[in-house]
Amino acid sequence: MTATGLTATGLDRRALRREATRAEIVSAAWDLARATGLSGLSMRDLGERVGMRAQSVYSYFASKDEIYDAMFRQGYEEFIGWMDAEPPTGDALARARHFAHRFFQFCTSDPVRYQLLFLRTIPGFEPSPESYAVALTALGRMDAQMAELGITDPDAPDLTTAILTGLTSQQIANDPGGRRWERLVDRAAAMLLAEVAPDLLTPTPRRRSRRT
Amino acid sequence: MTATGLTATGLDRRALRREATRAEIVSAAWDLARATGLSGLSMRDLGERVGMRAQSVYSYFASKDEIYDAMFRQGYEEFIGWMDAEPPTGDALARARHFAHRFFQFCTSDPVRYQLLFLRTIPGFEPSPESYAVALTALGRMDAQMAELGITDPDAPDLTTAILTGLTSQQIANDPGGRRWERLVDRAAAMLLAEVAPDLLTPTPRRRSRRT
DNA sequence: GCACAATTCCGAACACTGTCAGGTATTCCG
DNA sequence: CGGAATACCTGACAGTGTTCGGAATTGTGC
Known part of the structure; x- marks a missing residue:
């Protein structure tokens, strides 16, 4: 059912979820950087912290x-x-x-x-x-x-x-x-x-x- | 002939050569750091610049x-x-x-x-x-x-x-x-x-x- | 001169890094 | 349901600092 009213359409929900994940990644990056120093931040650790592999992070950030x-x-x-x-x-x-x-x-x-x-x-x-x-x-x-x-x-x-x-x-x-x-x-x-x-x-x- | 006089003994020459190589490494490190930035300094490049492998540098500096x-x-x-x-x-x-x-x-x-x-x-x-x-x-x-x-x-x-x-x-x-x-x-x-x-x-x- | 010891030096490897290529599974639309 | 897009994965590449074990060189004492 493609709701045209107040409820979000599928695409919107998709984009919303994506944005939420991006925010979660950034938040995890802060936590990690605060714990290990800015240079100690690694993509693999970051991925693990949000429950995915490092390579998957590249779906949300190009680099x-x-x-x-x-x-x-x-x-x-x-x-x-x-x-x-x-x-x-x-x-x-x-x-x-x-x-x-x-x-x-x-x-x-x-x-x-x-x-x-x-x-x-x-x-x-x-x-x-x-x-x-x-x-x-x-x-x-x-x-x-x-x-x-x-x-x-x-x-x-x-x-x-x-x-x-x-x-x-x-x-x-x-x-x-x-x-x-x-x-x-x-x-x-x-x-x-x-x-x-x-x-x-x-x-x-x-x-x-x-x-x- | 183990000279006891003014000329350097073998051990001295050895130490001198070692010190010279150490100085050469440090000098090369400066050149490299100036060229590529302090964080761009790599042991392999440094070794190549003084004519040896990176591992050999560890004979002169522990880290x-x-x-x-x-x-x-x-x-x-x-x-x-x-x-x-x-x-x-x-x-x-x-x-x-x-x-x-x-x-x-x-x-x-x-x-x-x-x-x-x-x-x-x-x-x-x-x-x-x-x-x-x-x-x-x-x-x-x-x-x-x-x-x-x-x-x-x-x-x-x-x-x-x-x-x-x-x-x-x-x-x-x-x-x-x-x-x-x-x-x-x-x-x-x-x-x-x-x-x-x-x-x-x-x-x-x-x-x-x-x-x- | 020759065996012994210390010192270089190197090849291979380990654990780590950021990142790319491809394949698979999930999710959403018409 | 079919088709398309997205998410996530495995595997790999090139780079990093560093360690191990062996080979070559060098200087010393006999």
């Missing part, structure tokens, strides 16, 4: 890179959601700290996701330049928030990106689970704001530029 | 990680040599910039070496914690130079490490061969100095601490 890509997309959406979940309050410094800390928390709470999203460390895999740029731009919420803060320094996004990813990488590499570097995020946010928008920090007459 | 380790050590010595080659001159800001730029130049001139030395991105390989810590500490020349600059802020090494590696990674990933991020190293050095040792920058009365 391992496509799985990485799906993971990247999912991680990126989680990232956006997390960064936008709590609107910042307070003065400029408080808001800068807000985003810096939120980014830091997001990354350190799941190092594998951080590695996939913001470090380019998987041998064959390169996220599409656009999505990567978007992720990096979103990193410091440059577009909206920085403009809203009145920051017009064109180097602000780059500096923010570099400092935050640097601190995060050091935290994950040298003090996983600790709080050694989290404190520094605070100082970094203040430092950065003082550099790219000193007027927002203290209403005193601006000091002479330190640039050469 | 691939031991080769990485030898590369790490060599790279670290190059790093120290480079950083100490030119003594800094001028005021505090000029000297901070000197080291920041020298580090940046060292890293961007050979991304593979940078990756091996300062990023922990090789799946199985972990440099010994001591050597890694030494490399990171040396990164900003914390021990001698920073003390000489009168910087006593305990967070200074960590912040310097994070900011410089962050900037370098971004340069290499997003603008290889360009000069986009080199400018920012300048600002970062000034920014950092202003944070960890404001007194060295301007002799004006210190502003209130920005820390929470």
Whole structure:
């Protein structure tokens, strides 16, 4: 019976099932990557985890890179959601700290996701330049928030990106689970704001530029 | 004839030859890594490059990680040599910039070496914690130079490490061969100095601490 | 000079990886 | 029910790091 009404037709159900399996594979890939590291993810293990052979996974993803890509997309959406979940309050410094800390928390709470999203460390895999740029731009919420803060320094996004990813990488590499570097995020946010928008920090007459 | 005088005995010659081959292997490993990427280095290719089978390489290094380790050590010595080659001159800001730029130049001139030395991105390989810590500490020349600059802020090494590696990674990933991020190293050095040792920058009365 | 010992080096193989080719079983449509 | 599409499998290929066992080379002590 080919239902034309509210119930899904066979083809729709087929597509739905396919999409569900794809999601299940990606989810299993996350679990596996979190357990064994991003480079420890193998197609055979992944297949076993969803109840099929590795070769069958290729019915849903053309290659391992496509799985990485799906993971990247999912991680990126989680990232956006997390960064936008709590609107910042307070003065400029408080808001800068807000985003810096939120980014830091997001990354350190799941190092594998951080590695996939913001470090380019998987041998064959390169996220599409656009999505990567978007992720990096979103990193410091440059577009909206920085403009809203009145920051017009064109180097602000780059500096923010570099400092935050640097601190995060050091935290994950040298003090996983600790709080050694989290404190520094605070100082970094203040430092950065003082550099790219000193007027927002203290209403005193601006000091002479330190640039050469 | 077992010479006891100046000429090398057989055993010595043996050890010397062994050391020479080891050096040749490490050198070939660098060439190969630079050509194909650090993860593209294979034992078979490496063996072929020095005129032997991959299995024979194991007569000189117990594992691939031991080769990485030898590369790490060599790279670290190059790093120290480079950083100490030119003594800094001028005021505090000029000297901070000197080291920041020298580090940046060292890293961007050979991304593979940078990756091996300062990023922990090789799946199985972990440099010994001591050597890694030494490399990171040396990164900003914390021990001698920073003390000489009168910087006593305990967070200074960590912040310097994070900011410089962050900037370098971004340069290499997003603008290889360009000069986009080199400018920012300048600002970062000034920014950092202003944070960890404001007194060295301007002799004006210190502003209130920005820390929470 | 010659036997002994240590050191290279190599061929074969193991367990692993991502991936492709083909065949079979299931599922859905008309 | 027949036909078509999809899902899943077995088998295999080329690559990886690494181990084993034997053969060739080299240096030493007698």
